[in-house]
Amino acid sequence: MKSLISILDLSTDEILELISTANDIIANPDKYREACRYKKLATLFFEPSTRTRLSFEAAMLELGGSVLGFSEANSSSAAKGESVADTAKTVSCYADIIAMRHFKEGAPYVAAQNATIPVINAGDGGHNHPTQTLADLLTIYREKGGFENITIGFCGDLKFGRTVHSLIQALSRYSGLNVVLISPVELKLPSYIKKDILKENKIPYTQTTSLEEAIPDLDILYMTRVQRERFFNEEDYLRLKDSYILDPPKLKNAKSDLAIMHPLPRVNEISTAIDSDPRACYFKQVLNGKYIRMALILKLLQEAAK
Numbered sequence: 001m002k003s004l005i006s007i008l009d010l011s012t013d014e015i016l017e018l019i020s021t022a023n024d025i026i027a028n029p030d031k032y033r034e035a036c037r038y039k040k041l042a043t044l045f046f047e048p049s050t051r052t053r054l055s056f057e058a059a060m061l062e063l064g065g066s067v068l069g070f071s072e073a074n075s076s077s078a079a080k081g082e083s084v085a086d087t088a089k090t091v092s093c094y095a096d097i098i099a100m101r102h103f104k105e106g107a108p109y110v111a112a113q114n115a116t117i118p119v120i121n122a123g124d125g126g127h128n129h130p131t132q133t134l135a136d137l138l139t140i141y142r143e144k145g146g147f148e149n150i151t152i153g154f155c156g157d158l159k160f161g162r163t164v165h166s167l168i169q170a171l172s173r174y175s176g177l178n179v180v181l182i183s184p185v186e187l188k189l190p191s192y193i194k195k196d197i198l199k200e201n202k203i204p205y206t207q208t209t210s211l212e213e214a215i216p217d218l219d220i221l222y223m224t225r226v227q228r229e230r231f232f233n234e235e236d237y238l239r240l241k242d243s244y245i246l247d248p249p250k251l252k253n254a255k256s257d258l259a260i261m262h263p264l265p266r267v268n269e270i271s272t273a274i275d276s277d278p279r280a281c282y283f284k285q286v287l288n289g290k291y292i293r294m295a296l297i298l299k300l301l302q303e304a305a306k
């Protein structure tokens with residue numbers, strides 16, 4: 001694997017290997033302080049980000065490497081009309097590895113086809129977000145001890161939520177998975193994911209609009225933000241944005257070991273009163289995101305050097 005564009009570019013063995021490296025980094029950070037000395041990560045972010053960009057940068061700095069890049073399209077020559085392909089060829093002359101976020105689905109794939117260095121998809125439109133999925137998988141592994149026999153509820157914007165799409169792809173390869181899809185009718189999971197991933201892998205799933213009814217059965221509740229930036233009109237966004245707000249009364253019938261996850265940023269969908277609940281895992285996901293990105297950078301640079 002030269003680049004990471006989709007979570008399915010990684011085998012289940014490779015995912016376990018990354019989790020094992022991340023756990024070793026957490027236990028022995030000093031061992032890795034010089035692991036990427038003289039190596040450079042380019043962060044090419046054509047869309048806003050806090051966690052993904054900064055965790056990539058922190059990851060590379062903690063590995064002893066350096067970072068360069070841009071955090072908005074307007075501060076790059078994309079504003080003058082330069083193509084993603086030419087940007088990738090150019091940055092290959094300056095850096096050893098690229099993390100790219102783009103508003104267009106498929107842009108990191110185009111970059112990977114044209115770069116001479118590894119490219120990591122840091123989120124492409126409403127499509128995929130494989131490194132958020134790696135952060136989610138590390139969190140699930142640390143909270144639940146593995147990925148089998150899990151009932152997971154995805155709640156919110158399942159249509160545009162790229163983290164949901166990637167995590168469903170990833171979990172579909174483990175046995176005993178049950179999926180509960182909780183969304184307004186307008187924001188249902190795209191049918192191609194239901195057909196190609198859930199039905200194809202014979203994964204039982206149910207669809208509902210009621211978070212309260214779904215909660216008692218769940219081992220994991222994965223909340224998501226309604227993705228304002230993907231809506232065609234503001235009126236629809238305003239009507240749907242507060243469809244689900246998780247607050248303490250809604251957890252009344254939840255399991256005592258429920259893991260509450262969210263890729264963040266949140267807007268209103270999880271009350272801050274939940275933050276002190278021991279079941280809240282979303283800031284653990286943030287920290288795990290840095291460690292798993294360290295493991296990924298190490299793996300891709302080691303493979304590129306072969």
Ligand code: CP
Pocket residue numbers: 048049050051052053123132263264265
């Ligand atoms: N989870 C996530 O992708 O966050 P950012 O948009 O802040 O990077």
